[in-house]
Amino acid sequence: MRERGGRPMPGVLVLMGSGETSPTMVEVHRSVARRLPAGARAVLLDTPYAFQENRADISARARRYFARSVGLEVRVAEGVAGADWVFSGPGSPTYALERWNDGPVGGDLRARVRARRGATVLASAAACTAGVATAPVYEIYKAGAEPHWRPGLDLLEPLGLRVVVIPHFDNAEGGTHDTRYCYLGERRLSRMERELPPGTAVLGLDEHTAVLVDLGTEEVEVAGRGGLTIRRPDTRAVLPAGTRLTLGELRRLAEGGGAAATPPSSLSSASAQGARQVTLAETIRACECRFQEAVAGGDPSAAARAVLDLEAELVRWSADTEEDDGGVDQARDLMRLLIARLGEAASEAGVRRLAGPLLALRDELRRAGRYADADALRDAMGRGGVQVEDTPDGPRWTTRPD
Template identity: 65%
Template structure:
């Protein structure tokens, strides 16, 4: 009997969560019926593109064929991710989906993965993040799906708990910041606590064994009754221990040593490392390899449904800057070493129908003083000026 509830802070379709997905589907047997609930982002004009990227991610990286939509009650694996929590709630609570999701958890059956906006809806109340952070509404709570109540957990779930995109202003706690969260926390019913899930982090709850495990890059923070408990990656806790933490009556369980796992870099961290290496690269060959490595990372993160700070646009900007720098600093002899592999990269991108990135390579070459002309015999290049 398999029953698992996974709450992800972010990174649900990024390389950082691949092993988490693989781990929870491994117990489902061959060819499980898997559905993606697109409800949280269904209002977006690019909803189909987001779903297609997610399907590609699960097929290629996880080995799971996913259907968009479908009947929750008959699915082995259900996933929902980014978008607007309140948009999703309006539709789920108005139909059978909310009841079907609750029934899965209550029956301790199947795998249910809720990430980002969808994770926000899992508790007794929900953060209306679009309305508060983007529209400027006064802080308030919306009702939640309350999936955790059958587990004896009186809690709200706050993903993106350690978000730092704001830079000069506080965007922790799903963009609320400490001031607004403290105010909202006081408005929660007595005995209701907060489960804060960091970005690129997941809480995997075994519904049958009643055991929760923290995996990924960050921590699970439990706030309740003026107390604060932090469970780092690798920590496990029984649901009984979590209930005690949420009542403010217990301390975090002792973390047992776990096997070290290679820390998966985010795309933002990879871009920063590539820029630092590029600045000290020993010659054009080394610099070109760094550019190619970055292009590979951009492709690897292309399926990410919800980009955190340092997403693909920022990575492409860094790629353009590197190529432009090479072109600006090189003469004919250096260009002869650098341009051919970049043109080969452009040709491969075109074959893969990544036309926007291929055009970016050509544009960056132009900014660096290299004119690229497409001819019947292939691309031809020359130095401008």
């Protein structure tokens, strides 16, 4: 890790509950990137998702996100030695652990934290590995294994924290069943807590939330949309976004004692910016509600604006690798549905007024290679009375005769 003025680069450890490559965490990443020296060596560990067929696509989206939104040129690497900034995110915690512990990565990650040098950012599945034990989420939630723990990297032990880390702590995707606590739910987590070594606490990180630990000053900050929960069998403390405390105070909370945390009103720029962001799932719901209200009120122009806004959000979230609540795929499905309904709900006159904006949207879809969506929009316009013809000079539209 590089040095500034002959001194070791200050260290920072960041754990994220989710949203690591989404707009919600941009300011958190930027706050860390500002600590780095010029020409910093930034690496991405793809191990947690290396078993997936779309591994290269996930890495490409992540690299694009960090380059465009954070200003970091990141390369995929198998090791972390000499890196100024290290990031790892979604996938399977146990798949990552098995490979990191079989090679030098596990030891190198522990050495970074112990030496308190460099920036180490672990999110979602990778964050799961940071504690004394790790929840094998894939095996329990998706394959039906009995609730159990696997040994973790224990990166927080040099900081005096005997904890397990549970990302996605406030997940609510289950609807009719409990998917909190990284899809474990209360019943399974309560059972698993009884199997932890004595004195071990749970650090629960909400989605689109991060905890930043300055390894030099030992200052701790919670940033983003949710909170950090310190859970023990007999006590529970919730630190909302904007909370600042010392590492010593966090240790006492993890041990079951109290802490004097700065009130959440004292927000840093990273916390405040993260708190203002909305998730893609919230945007999807809002656009759908606006569309339905516009259709019910006979306002096709407002309905079209809702579709256009959803398309803009799809572009903004296109680099997201975690895709909570269905993510970009769910938004694309909804947009196709709304496009079809637009043609059915709008009057001929309404669609005629919207021909210009809708053709602009169709052009954007075609340029992005989303030809099926572009064709669906053309068909929807046809059902509303506007016929679209592609010519060498560009698309032309005409209204269907009465």
